[in-house]
Amino acid sequence: MSAIETWGEMVRVEHAQSDRMRGERPTDHWTRYAAGFKADPRRQGDALVEALRSRLVPGETLLDVGAGGGRLALPLALTCSAVTAVEPSPSMCSVLRETALEYHIDNVSVVEAAWPEASVERADVVLCSHVVYVIENIEPFVRKMHGHARRLVLAVVFQSPPQSQLYALWERVHGEKRHGLPSLPQFLPVLEELGIRPEVTELEPQAPMTFDSFEAAQDSIARRIYVNPGTPAMTRLQCVLQESLRQRDGGWQIEGAQPSRPCIVAWETASG
Helix, strand or coil: CCHHHHHHHHHHHHHHHHHHCCCCCCCCCCCCCCCHCCCCCCCCHHHHHHHHHHHCCCCEEEEEEEECCCCCHHHCCCCCCCCEECCCCHHHHHHHHHHHHHHHCCCEEEEEECHCCCCCEEEEEEEEECCHHCCCHHHHHHHHHHHCEEEEEEEEEECCCCCHHHHHHHHHCCCCCCCCCCHHHHHHHHHHHHCCEEEEEEECEEECCCECCHHHHHHHHHCCCCCCCCHHCCCCCHHHHHHHEEEEEEEEECCCCCCCEEEEEEEEECCC
């Protein structure tokens, strides 16, 4: 099986397991989470923003694929002449537009569409942060990114699957192994099959998930592993969390959870 086929199979298997546990998929998955993605575009000390900004030439145009609530698109718009934010979630688009208006950033245009269907102009740089994990048909997705970048593509990808801190809890609550989404170790062979030779930059690891209270941890984790209130699975989760959650650094963390390390995967397109 090729790297591209392996990637697609991993996404299909994970999605099938998630659908079985969750039931019907919501129309907009991000409705309950979108507000949490709002951030001050002029914030200081954001290592990812600074690492991305260092790769931009002031005045360039940027295309952000899967821009979410604008956590990257808006601060980078302060360096770019124009940013096009492509995002399929209505709730995320709403947060992005509201934040841009609040902070008087007027050089960002929002295209409310999924990347494969989006009709947008090319840009100097194409950015795609923490999106590729769930893309089953990865080849045309990446080829479109490559073709829309005049100079550079920047993909931000974790070294391990984004929800892997919860896998041990999933197994104890649901009684089966959690199938993981593909991440950096699978992404690099995909790029190699596409004839792309990227430069990979490791960033500082992100601390494990931290919650303000035991109750907040239970609520968040239950949503993430598809456990509904009043079910036997919730009873099992409550028992597991009594053993697995520890107070640390002013919050609650999952015992044994490892930090997540993001990487910037960059390649030049030479297609200007």
